[in-house]
Amino acid sequence: MAVVAPTVAQPSAQPPARRSPRVRWIAYLLLAPGLGWLFLFWLWPSIQMFITSLQTGTYAEGYTFTGNVGIYRDVLAAYPEQLFRSLVYALIVTVACLAIGYPLAYAIAMRAGRWKNAILFMVILPFFVSYIIRTLSWKFILADDGIFLGTLKSIGLLPDDAQIVNTTSAVLGGLIYNFLPFMVLPLFVSLDKIDPSLLEAAGDLYSNKRSTFLRVTLPLSLPGLLAGSLLTFIPVAGDFINAELLGNPNTTMLGNVIQVQMLEHNDYPTGAAISFILMAAILIGVFVYAKLLGTEELTG
Amino acid sequence: MTERPNYDDMVRQALMRGLTQRRVTRRDLFKYAGVGAGSLSLASILAACSVKGAKKTEPTGPTTLPETAGKVDIANWPLYIDKEGKNAAGVVKGGTVADFEKATGIDTRYVETINDNEEFFGTDIRSQLGSDQPTGWDIITMTDWMIAKLIDLGFLEKLHHDKLPNVTANIQDAFVNPWFDPNNEHSFPWAAGLTGIGYDRNKTGRDIDSIEDLFDPAFEGKIGMFSEMRDTYNFIFFKMGIDPVTATEEDVAEATTILEQQRPLVRGYYGNDYTDQLAAGNVWLTMAWSGDLFALQLGQADDQDLRWILPKEGGNRWSDNMAIPILAEHPADAHDWMNFVYDPKIATQITEWVWYESPVKGVQEMIAEDGKDHPNMALLAEDQFVWPSAEVLANTAPYKRLDSAEEAVWQDHFDRVVLG
Numbered sequence: 001m002a003v004v005a006p007t008v009a010q011p012s013a014q015p016p017a018r019r020s021p022r023v024r025w026i027a028y029l030l031l032a033p034g035l036g037w038l039f040l041f042w043l044w045p046s047i048q049m050f051i052t053s054l055q056t057g058t059y060a061e062g063y064t065f066t067g068n069v070g071i072y073r074d075v076l077a078a079y080p081e082q083l084f085r086s087l088v089y090a091l092i093v094t095v096a097c098l099a100i101g102y103p104l105a106y107a108i109a110m111r112a113g114r115w116k117n118a119i120l121f122m123v124i125l126p127f128f129v130s131y132i133i134r135t136l137s138w139k140f141i142l143a144d145d146g147i148f149l150g151t152l153k154s155i156g157l158l159p160d161d162a163q164i165v166n167t168t169s170a171v172l173g174g175l176i177y178n179f180l181p182f183m184v185l186p187l188f189v190s191l192d193k194i195d196p197s198l199l200e201a202a203g204d205l206y207s208n209k210r211s212t213f214l215r216v217t218l219p220l221s222l223p224g225l226l227a228g229s230l231l232t233f234i235p236v237a238g239d240f241i242n243a244e245l246l247g248n249p250n251t252t253m254l255g256n257v258i259q260v261q262m263l264e265h266n267d268y269p270t271g272a273a274i275s276f277i278l279m280a281a282i283l284i285g286v287f288v289y290a291k292l293l294g295t296e297e298l299t300g
Numbered sequence: 301m302t303e304r305p306n307y308d309d310m311v312r313q314a315l316m317r318g319l320t321q322r323r324v325t326r327r328d329l330f331k332y333a334g335v336g337a338g339s340l341s342l343a344s345i346l347a348a349c350s351v352k353g354a355k356k357t358e359p360t361g362p363t364t365l366p367e368t369a370g371k372v373d374i375a376n377w378p379l380y381i382d383k384e385g386k387n388a389a390g391v392v393k394g395g396t397v398a399d400f401e402k403a404t405g406i407d408t409r410y411v412e413t414i415n416d417n418e419e420f421f422g423t424d425i426r427s428q429l430g431s432d433q434p435t436g437w438d439i440i441t442m443t444d445w446m447i448a449k450l451i452d453l454g455f456l457e458k459l460h461h462d463k464l465p466n467v468t469a470n471i472q473d474a475f476v477n478p479w480f481d482p483n484n485e486h487s488f489p490w491a492a493g494l495t496g497i498g499y500d501r502n503k504t505g506r507d508i509d510s511i512e513d514l515f516d517p518a519f520e521g522k523i524g525m526f527s528e529m530r531d532t533y534n535f536i537f538f539k540m541g542i543d544p545v546t547a548t549e550e551d552v553a554e555a556t557t558i559l560e561q562q563r564p565l566v567r568g569y570y571g572n573d574y575t576d577q578l579a580a581g582n583v584w585l586t587m588a589w590s591g592d593l594f595a596l597q598l599g600q601a602d603d604q605d606l607r608w609i610l611p612k613e614g615g616n617r618w619s620d621n622m623a624i625p626i627l628a629e630h631p632a633d634a635h636d637w638m639n640f641v642y643d644p645k646i647a648t649q650i651t652e653w654v655w656y657e658s659p660v661k662g663v664q665e666m667i668a669e670d671g672k673d674h675p676n677m678a679l680l681a682e683d684q685f686v687w688p689s690a691e692v693l694a695n696t697a698p699y700k701r702l703d704s705a706e707e708a709v710w711q712d713h714f715d716r717v718v719l720g
Contacts, residue, residue: 057353059353059354060353062351081720082720140580143582144581144582249568250720260719
């Protein structure tokens, strides 16, 4: 924008390349829909949500702004376990999805050959059924007297009080199951675009398979790893469906608290404050993670 | 070749502009700030963001009934009507609903959609009611305390008693002018029942007779409690030996501690979906509404022995009531439905299926008459929990009527329990 004029003219210095105003105008125009979208559907709701969190009142009489900052302290004091649980669950699920998803994505990209598209399709296939229906199905399949446990119990392989549904493992299992594709797909994309000649070159330079993987394949797949982790961690931390359908009173996540406060108690300030705390916690986690992996990898 | 700009000239020109052009004075700054503040000050943004109170201060909608529209949308709880074939969309056709359509020609959409009072209010009708939109329902069926809350918020239409001759003629005296709706201005009962304990005798291996059984570590992970705060607190009040109607904030705090200690044993806090949990064998014993268990028994598996008891410490006495939400689109048809189900013959047909107490006079007698041919109906006609005697009722209590401030305090306590 403003050209800084040096006080002493330097004859040898090239003047900064000046773009024609028209090019700059087009660039802003192209950015406008995206920026408008962000403002309308992210920034403005966030501002409104923040203001809501500082209101006090009741559902019947309405909520008015009182600058009640204390609500953040109250909410943190009331739901620390749920916040902790949401983040820990998200971490466990992300790591588990990575452990399952990386070998899977690697196999699809490097070894699947002509089956590549078919296997990819199978990874996406569950998306053809609604998220809630899929989770609900697990609840029925794994019910205490359902087709799976009931059969094992009646042939005496399991004790009568064995259960899977409504346990922590069921919630984690449901989350891993539901979010695995979000990890596999970005990993696949970055593994698939690795030039095979790079791997051959590593071999020519007497690198064994292990070090080829660690020094060539893995670094090149980092963008996919980062994208996959974020796509898993962020929605899992805010999820409430799995805890609601597959959990018990001791697996409540912060998403469940928000859902109940917003939709059942109509306590908008509390719900908004919790949402903000969750958002802040996720942002901190993501920043730390991105710093560890190196931000330049974000862009691939 | 590009021509090199003359920087000396540029600086000189800039200096000249600075010296000669009119600059913004401090007074101008205040002036502009004032204009900006008027249109977009922080205060005006904050005011614009405040959430209007939902409470209606003046009645909405017409005070006279429109013509019958030939259509009605009814929301009710599961296992609450006789049905011969529920279609895939969960819309009930057949039985009483078909009879009503035949008798009146009104196209009826009856859906078993209510699982929990708070949940239905919060997710299905609240936002429409708060913003003066029709809810899509002409009849909603809510428990007594929720009716009281809806009346306080101004969310229910006043009923036209002159359009309800069956109701005024046949309603049992005990249901007239109830504590939650003076003079039945906004509601008439659909059915009444008790909250007790339902259990599978084959799973528990022993008879259950007390609220203490819900605290037995032997049943860890197999115990169900209710997500309806009032039902669950009442049970703990009984256990503590307190009359729920007089419970204080200290009592609630103490009850909360008891519930928190119980929580590791509890499988879940359920709405009406506790019936699925019990039928699937996920819970062995659970708080339960009286009539549901009779319906479940009809469909129980060979290895199940489902039973219902009123705990010796006490149980809850409640009624579910039909009401018309404000701005309902077919209020006249809704009145027709209310009037229709208060026909003793129809009420008998419903009661023989749902096994909850009917508020309609003569139903018990008509069921006894049917009992001459059907042993099940004879059982129903004599069931002490479907038709609670004065003795049974003496061991029950209704819910405490909470004002919104008190409710918020109770709710905060209860959240600590159910939200882990």
